Amino acid sequence: SYELTQPPSVSVSPGQAARITCSGEALPKKYAYWYQQKSGQAPLLVIYEDSKRPSGIPERFSGSSSGTMATLIIRGAQVEDEADYYCYSTDSSGNHGWVFGGGTKLTVL
Amino acid sequence: QGQLVESGGGVVQPGRSLRLSCGASGFTFSSYGMHWVRQAPGKGLEWVAVIWYDGKNKYYGDSVRGRFSISRDNPKNTLYLQMSSLRVEDTAVYYCARDGQLGMSGMDVWGQGTTVTVSS
Numbered sequence: 378s379y380e381l382t383q384p385p386s387v388s389v390s391p392g393q394a395a396r397i398t399c400s401g402e403a404l405p406k407k408y409a410y411w412y413q414q415k416s417g418q419a420p421l422l423v424i425y426e427d428s429k430r431p432s433g434i435p436e437r438f439s440g441s442s443s444g445t446m447a448t449l450i451i452r453g454a455q456v457e458d459e460a461d462y463y464c465y466s467t468d469s470s471g472n473h474g475w476v477f478g479g480g481t482k483l484t485v486l
Numbered sequence: 487q488g489q490l491v492e493s494g495g496g497v498v499q500p501g502r503s504l505r506l507s508c509g510a511s512g513f514t515f516s517s518y519g520m521h522w523v524r525q526a527p528g529k530g531l532e533w534v535a536v537i538w539y540d541g542k543n544k545y546y547g548d549s550v551r552g553r554f555s556i557s558r559d560n561p562k563n564t565l566y567l568q569m570s571s572l573r574v575e576d577t578a579v580y581y582c583a584r585d586g587q588l589g590m591s592g593m594d595v596w597g598q599g600t601t602v603t604v605s606s
Contacts, residue, residue: 420531421596
């Protein structure tokens with residue numbers, strides 16, 4: 378079955394840039410999406426279609442995709458950005474199945 | 487913006503069935519695809535199923551295909567997940583989430599989740 382691979386954890390100091398990667402064989406052909414989940418809360422969409430930002434999401438959140446890797450970048454990370462981040466995409470088999478990456482715990486301190 | 491409220495969770499024995507519901511308000515429910523996503527205790531998110539805006543197409547994750555069934559009642563603004571042959575590993579918080587018509591635009595509205603515990 379299709380898999381998306383993320384690093385388990387990323388740590389940055391406040392004000393630094395945080396980069397979270399997501400690797401998947403179908404990413405050259407399929408969009409990546411990114412969700413933020415804070416402790417005890419439902420997920421929140423922060424990036425869709427590789428690099429688009431929903432309304433209300435701060436400009437410091439951005440996304441890119443190149444080849445088999447998608448990247449979420451948080452420029453000037455803040456303490457309130459500490460959360461789990463999940464990438465999300467579909468494979469290219471045509472079975473319309475979706476998959477989440479394993480998640481990355483972002484620590485900002 | 488819209489609101490989603492899940493219900494129907496609880497404790498159930500292995501092998502039994504359970505039906506979850508997701509009530510929608512504040513948006514035109516019949517114009518959106520809908521997903522179920524679950525999260526086992528201390529684990530990551532797992533996509534479960536998607537249904538198109540008109541209910542004509544449904545797709546499932548490998549771990550639930552053949553046991554779970556997603557459906558919707560557009561006049562009642564309600565999404566369902568019928569779960570059968572439940573296993574201990576189905577224990578999770580189940581979220582419903584809104585997407586574009588064909589479920590391919592990103593899930594932009596989420597409920598707060600309902601907890602399902604499968605245990606003898």
